[in-house]
Amino acid sequence: MACAAVVLTVTGLLGTATGAAYADDPKPPTKGAPAPADDSDAQRLDDVRKKIDALYRKAEQATEAYNAAKEQVELQQKEIVKLARTIDATQRRRTTLKRQVGALASAQYRGGGLPAEAKLMLAANPEGFLDNALLARKGQLAAKRLISQLTKIQGDLESYSHSATDRWERLEANRKKKENAQRDIKKKIDAAKELESRLAAKEKDRLKKLEDEQAFKQQQKWLDSGILDEISNTASAPGKKAISYATAQIGKDYVWGAEGPDTFDCSGLTLRAWEHGGRTIPRTSQEQWRQLPHVALKDMRPGDLIIYFTDASHVGMYLGNGAIVHAPRPGRQVTITGAGTMPILGVVRPDGDARHDDAAH
Structure with a gap:
């Protein structure tokens, strides 16, 4: 102060x-002062x-519109970069899950693809099969969880893709707003300067x-x-x-x-x-x-x-x-x-x- x-x-x-x-x-004007010639x-x-x-007022309005659009462009660019990293990490996770699901499918194929009940009826040693039934059940649950995770990640990727598209569209819209405001600012300032330039020094x-x-x-x-x-x-x-x-x-x-x-x-x-x-x-x-x-x-x-x-x-x-x-x-x-x-x-x-x-x- x-x-x-x-x-x-x-x-x-x-x-x-x-x-x-x-x-x-x-x-302030003095009372009784002579009027201009x-x-x-x-x-x-x-x-x-x-x-x-009026021209400078409009230029200032356009300036604040430019500032707002510029701020939104910068924010959306950061969001898109962050989203791209998320998509990349999710895609890598999906690849890993797909590999695991593929390994489970191969193991089932090698086992003949028979259901558990058929293997029980045909087993030479039913007692031994029953001993392993709990492990088999755990394997089934693990496979279901794996497939569930893969389904969720696939949905996430689709959602991220839509979000990225939306952000790009908003980014482009704000870029256009920024460019339009920039042109408007220049136009108004140039017009004001042109008016001023026509005046003599006095x-x-x-x-x-x-x-x-x-x-x-x-x-x-x-x-x-x-x-x-x-x-x-x-x-x-x-x-x-x-x-x-x-x-x-x-x-x-x-x-x-x-x-x-x-x-x-x-x-x-x-x-x-x-x-x-x-x-x-x-x-x-x-x-x-x-x-x-x-x-x-x-x-x-x-x-x-x-x-x-x-x-x-x-x-x-x-x-x-x-x-x-x-x-x-x-x-x-x-x-x-x-x-x-x-x-x-x-x-x-x-x-x-x-x-x-x-x-x-």
Whole structure:
């Protein structure tokens, strides 16, 4: 937390009126300030901002879909390898059993294949035959068990074969999802970059200011709700470690699908941060939202993860004082910004417990 406080203070991210944090601390528009010389040009630039935001939002949605498919591909590959080893061991066991059954069949053939009753009637020494009847019975039971085992193993192999086919089909389906998401990400990012490339240098500066002003308004609206008056919890020991890791990544580039150590996407950053805090959490923001314990916004504490947008496609780590650290989008770096700059879906706690599951609803 000391590390986070230093970063917040040095970069001038703490608001003077509310004590809230916001990246670059843009100033709200001054009342009575003169309107831009060309309102139509300002509107055009704002339209460009909205289009670029929408494209990057779609790219982020595709990124989380890519991350989910990639995780499933890796999991299914491991399952297929494990299943292949099981099939190989079962086939070797079946070969051994077949050999044993064959040996029993050969022994029966050499014995004439007569049933036990016929051998009793024809035996020159019936007493001797009866002495061996118990051993013969044990042999029959052993043969039945052997055949039963062979039948079961044959069934297991068929089941494993169907399972392997199913896993391969799911693997291929997820590979296609991953490839489609990858193409979609590239398409959206290229389109956003193309829009930005058409702007002159001055317009790009104005575009950045427009982004900051919009984020400032959203943050201020969130703060005006009085939410910080209710949030006063402190970070847990694992949470402090996670915060320390996350804030140490500030300035590193956002790269979709990246989990560090040099680049990150939004959920890749929270994954590694909480791994540093001693907790294993899901890879994607959607699964973090689905699997981790929920907490009410008023009960939020530093280290908790704030999930954004109705589709849970973005995540940031709460630092306290109304701020989060997150990996925003392509073309940006890991940074600190206001927790209310995006629509909040809810809050999850990686080191929480299941009793909080319904707290946020």
